[in-house]
Amino acid sequence: MNQDANTSDPVVVEVRAADPYSVVIGRGLLPEILEACSSSRTVAIFYQPPLAQTAETLREKLAEVGVDAHRIEIPDAEAGKDLAVAGFCWDVLGQIGLNRKDTIVSLGGGAATDLAGFVAATWMRGVRVVHIPTTLLAMVDAAVGGKTGINTDAGKNLVGSFHEPAAVFVDTATLETVPRNELVSGMAEVVKCGFIADPVILDLIEADPEAALDPSGDTIVELIRRSVQVKADVVGQDLKESGLREILNYGHTLGHAVERREQYRWRHGAAISVGMCFVAELARLAGRLDDATAERHSSVLASLGLPTGYDPDAFPRLLELMAGDKKNHSGFLRLVVLDGLARPSRMEAPDPSLMTAAYATISEGRAPSGGGILL
Numbered sequence: 001m002n003q004d005a006n007t008s009d010p011v012v013v014e015v016r017a018a019d020p021y022s023v024v025i026g027r028g029l030l031p032e033i034l035e036a037c038s039s040s041r042t043v044a045i046f047y048q049p050p051l052a053q054t055a056e057t058l059r060e061k062l063a064e065v066g067v068d069a070h071r072i073e074i075p076d077a078e079a080g081k082d083l084a085v086a087g088f089c090w091d092v093l094g095q096i097g098l099n100r101k102d103t104i105v106s107l108g109g110g111a112a113t114d115l116a117g118f119v120a121a122t123w124m125r126g127v128r129v130v131h132i133p134t135t136l137l138a139m140v141d142a143a144v145g146g147k148t149g150i151n152t153d154a155g156k157n158l159v160g161s162f163h164e165p166a167a168v169f170v171d172t173a174t175l176e177t178v179p180r181n182e183l184v185s186g187m188a189e190v191v192k193c194g195f196i197a198d199p200v201i202l203d204l205i206e207a208d209p210e211a212a213l214d215p216s217g218d219t220i221v222e223l224i225r226r227s228v229q230v231k232a233d234v235v236g237q238d239l240k241e242s243g244l245r246e247i248l249n250y251g252h253t254l255g256h257a258v259e260r261r262e263q264y265r266w267r268h269g270a271a272i273s274v275g276m277c278f279v280a281e282l283a284r285l286a287g288r289l290d291d292a293t294a295e296r297h298s299s300v301l302a303s304l305g306l307p308t309g310y311d312p313d314a315f316p317r318l319l320e321l322m323a324g325d326k327k328n329h330s331g332f333l334r335l336v337v338l339d340g341l342a343r344p345s346r347m348e349a350p351d352p353s354l355m356t357a358a359y360a361t362i363s364e365g366r367a368p369s370g371g372g373i374l375l
């Protein structure tokens with residue numbers, strides 16, 4: 001959102017939901033952001049600490065067009081997805097008098113869009129939210145589709161709401177300050193989109209993984225556009241995850257368990273990278289996925305620097321944690337698996353011996369405690 005960044009014509013992906021909205025992808029999107037917010041009398045900008053200067057620039061520009069804009073810093077990363085932080089945000093909204101004609105803006109990674117989206121969903125039973133995702137992961141995934149939430153002692157994202165944004169502004173110039181490990185983490189969700197729906201994504205990454213990770217290159221913009229399109233197509237058909245949307249949870253059943261076991265010190269993308277390798281191997285052992293597609297998981301994820309296995313001793317605990325997954329029915333584990341490339345399906349009540357074997361295969365040779373990969 002740097003006002004000095006080179007501008008070019010933005011690409012727009014439409015989310016054809018009940019209340020349609022646009023995901024605008026480009027560089028230097030400040031004019032579009034101001035236009036999206038300027039009909040509100042009051043705007044609250046919830047931002048993560050590294051975005052303080054950007055938040056101040058946005059606040060000043062909104063003030064120049066007569067908006068009573070406030071910037072409110074939230075704790076970084078998963079520490080922000082917390083009930084006490086949501087309570088703090090509600091208090092601030094009360095103090096600044098934000099009402100149903102007004103707008104909440106999120107500025108930051110997926111933890112910021114999830115928290116601000118949740119606060120917007122609950123304040124006055126729902127106010128407008130505009131997302132400005134600033135990590136790769138938030139651009140391709142968290143800012144689109146209306147899933148909002150916080151973590152509780154019972155698990156990750158167990159408290160939340162479906163609350164779609166009024167608009168999403170993906171300013172790719174913001175990627176230039178994102179630490180490399182966060183870019184790598186975001187690539188896991190990009191790869192997910194490749195396996196579940198758009199294999200061209202995998203071809204682009206395999207052709208040159210370093211180019212894919214270049215925050216100012218053309219490849220990353222194409223990967224963002226394709227991933228956003230995958231997500232938009234899915235959530236446009238099934239906002240509330242009554243069926244199709246579950247495919248976006250590919251790799252997340254084990255991945256969320258790893259995140260919790262690591263007390264959120266692992267990056268989300270690193271954990272779901274392991275989760276995708278696990279379900280690929282499980283589907284292969286169950287005779288549902290061909291060897292080449294299964295092996296392609298670990299090769300493409302490893303080429304980006306993502307982990308493909310985890311602590312060999314952790315599986316009993318991970319199984320306990322997976323029992324709380326939101327996709328489970330009637331006490332049975334339900335996993336998203338592939339029956340082929342871009343052919344997502346479900347596996348219900350998986351054979352425990354196959355799961356143990358799949359986990360052992362991906363974790364072979366790993367050090368206990370996950371090998372210290374925090375990514």
Ligand SMILES: NC(=O)c1ccc[n+]([C@@H]2O[C@H](COP(=O)([O-])OP(=O)(O)OC[C@H]3O[C@@H](n4cnc5c(N)ncnc54)[C@H](O)[C@@H]3O)[C@@H](O)[C@H]2O)c1
Binds near residue numbers: 049108
């Ligand atoms: N709602 C959804 O559909 C959805 C989808 C995927 C992930 N998620 C959630 O998103 C979260 C992960 O998001 P994330 O990976 O973006 O993590 P994050 O929000 O924790 O951000 C990662 C780090 O990058 C920093 N950062 C953000 N933008 C920056 C910038 N431009 N320059 C420098 N530093 C910057 C942040 O301050 C943070 O330290 C998880 O909680 C996950 O559950 C939600």
Ligand SMILES: O=C(O)C(=O)C[C@@H](O)[C@H](O)[C@H](O)COP(=O)(O)O
Binds near residue numbers: 158189245246
């Ligand atoms: O949008 C979705 O639907 C997803 O599942 C996207 C996931 O990448 C994302 O991590 C999401 O937050 C997971 O949601 P949850 O319902 O499994 O908590």
Ligand SMILES: [Zn+2]
Binds near residue numbers: 189252
């Ligand atoms: Zn995810």
